[in-house]
Amino acid sequence: MTAIFTLGRLTLRNPAAAAKIILAKTLHGEAIWTALFLVAVLNALAYAVMTVLFPMPEELAFLNPSPITYMALSAGILVAFSAAVSASGRLIGGQGSFFGVLSMMIWLQLVRVALQVVLILVMMLSPGIGGLLSLAINLYLVFVLLHFVNEGHRFNSLWRAFAVLLMASLLALFALTFVTGLFGPDNLGLPAYV
Secondary structure, X not given: OHHHHHHHHXXXXXXXXXXXXXXXXXXXXXXXXXXHHHHHHHHHHHHHXXXXXXXXXXXXXXXXXXXXXXXXXXXXXXXXXXXXXXXXXXXXXXXXXXHHHHHHHHHHHHHXXXXXXXXXXXXXXXXXXXXXXXXXXXXXXXXXXXXHHHHHHOXXXXXXXXXXXXXXXXXXXXXXXXXXXXXXXXXXXXXXXX
């Protein structure tokens, strides 16, 4: 347990070094899918607590999936985004594997869930400070993600890692648009009008 907290602290202090440790212990087979499921469940639990403590306005109820749906979506998005980061990185000369990238993404999600628990406690004390802290945490986690992608693909350039994240985000956006169009707004609970 101490090793997990040490790696968590290292992730926040020196993301590149943490990424090297995670890549050295890349999970494969059943272990990686179990870790993915665990992170998805923890993510859904944190989401459920957030929705109970801070409910959404009635007008935005269609954006509020059930925790089970949220768990499935977060797991699917994590796998799809890892595949997009892996493929995009190889397009511009990266050497990252899908399982290496997925291992780093799973770890980053675990760190994010731990930070979200802290954020929930802060938001109960002061919603304004909690909102600012949420923004700061998310921006810092993008910085950590840049280092993870940089180490995962062995780029030695945060700009190339940024390009990979941009390409992967565009791929994810196109995929989401395709899936939304495929199932139709009515089936997804979205309003039919714009």
